[in-house]
Amino acid sequence: MRRAAKNTVFTLLLLFLCAATALFAYLYFFQPGERDLSGEWDAELDMGSRAAVMALDWLQDIEGVSVSLEEVESYMQGLTIRVNLTFQETARSEGTFRCGILPESYEACSQAAYEAFALAFQSLLAERLRMAGYTGGTDGESIEALVNETFGMSTVAYLTTCGPALLPSLEELQAQYDGSGTYTAVEGVLTRQFDVGGPGAVRAERYIRKGSSLVLSGEAQDASGAVPLDRVQGHYPVVYTLRQAENR
Structure with missing residues (x-):
C-alpha cells in the first residue's frame, strides 16, 4: 500500500515536472514577441510619401498646371x-x-526618386506646353530633348541641381537611426539605450515577432524631450518591418 502511494506521488510529480518543462519551453521558444532576437536584420524605410510631398510643393509653382498629391x-x-x-x-x-x-542604399533611393520626379515633371511640362499651344512633340523623348536644349542638362540633372531636396540628408537619417548600445525586450516593448546621444537617450518601440519578420513601431525619445526627426519631417513612417538577413 505504501509502495503504491509512493508510485502515485512519484507519477504525479513527474507529470507536474513534464508539464512545467513544456510550459517553460513554450514560453521561451514560442511566446509571440519574446524569443531571442539575436541576428542580423534588414529594414526598409519607405520614403515615397516624403519625396511626393516635396516634389508636389515644387511642381505647384509651375503656372497653369494643377497636380494632386x-x-x-x-x-x-x-x-x-x-x-x-x-x-x-x-x-x-x-x-x-x-x-x-x-549609404549605398540611400544613394540608390535618391537617384530613383529624382528619376521618378523627372517623369512627373515631364508629364506636367508636356501638359503646360499643350495648353500654351505648343505644336512640337510632347512625348517623353521630345520633352527630354527640349529640357536639354533649354537648360543644357538632362531632366534628372536639372531637378537634382535646381529642384527641391526630395529626401532628408544622409546625415539627418544617420543621426536618427545610426548607433549602438544595449536593449531589453519585455512584454512586447523593445527598448534601446544608445551609447551616445546624451544621457538617457532611448528609443522605445512596440514590436511583434512574426517568423522571419520583426515589426517595430514607436517614436524615439530622449531625456531632453527633443522632438524626433520623423515627427519633425512628418512624411516618412516610424513603422517598418525588418526581415532576417541572409548569411553574408
Missing part, C-alpha cells in the same frame, strides 16, 4: 532605404545592438 505619389513608388540592425542577446530578453543606414 495622389498623382505625384503614383510616380514615387518603391522608394526605400535599407537599414541594417543587429541584435546579440547576452541574457534573457536583453543584449546589445548595432544599427545603421546603408
Whole structure:
C-alpha cells in the first residue's frame, strides 16, 4: 500500500515536472514577441510619401498646371532605404545592438526618386506646353530633348541641381537611426539605450515577432524631450518591418 502511494506521488510529480518543462519551453521558444532576437536584420524605410510631398510643393509653382498629391505619389513608388540592425542577446530578453543606414542604399533611393520626379515633371511640362499651344512633340523623348536644349542638362540633372531636396540628408537619417548600445525586450516593448546621444537617450518601440519578420513601431525619445526627426519631417513612417538577413 505504501509502495503504491509512493508510485502515485512519484507519477504525479513527474507529470507536474513534464508539464512545467513544456510550459517553460513554450514560453521561451514560442511566446509571440519574446524569443531571442539575436541576428542580423534588414529594414526598409519607405520614403515615397516624403519625396511626393516635396516634389508636389515644387511642381505647384509651375503656372497653369494643377497636380494632386495622389498623382505625384503614383510616380514615387518603391522608394526605400535599407537599414541594417543587429541584435546579440547576452541574457534573457536583453543584449546589445548595432544599427545603421546603408549609404549605398540611400544613394540608390535618391537617384530613383529624382528619376521618378523627372517623369512627373515631364508629364506636367508636356501638359503646360499643350495648353500654351505648343505644336512640337510632347512625348517623353521630345520633352527630354527640349529640357536639354533649354537648360543644357538632362531632366534628372536639372531637378537634382535646381529642384527641391526630395529626401532628408544622409546625415539627418544617420543621426536618427545610426548607433549602438544595449536593449531589453519585455512584454512586447523593445527598448534601446544608445551609447551616445546624451544621457538617457532611448528609443522605445512596440514590436511583434512574426517568423522571419520583426515589426517595430514607436517614436524615439530622449531625456531632453527633443522632438524626433520623423515627427519633425512628418512624411516618412516610424513603422517598418525588418526581415532576417541572409548569411553574408
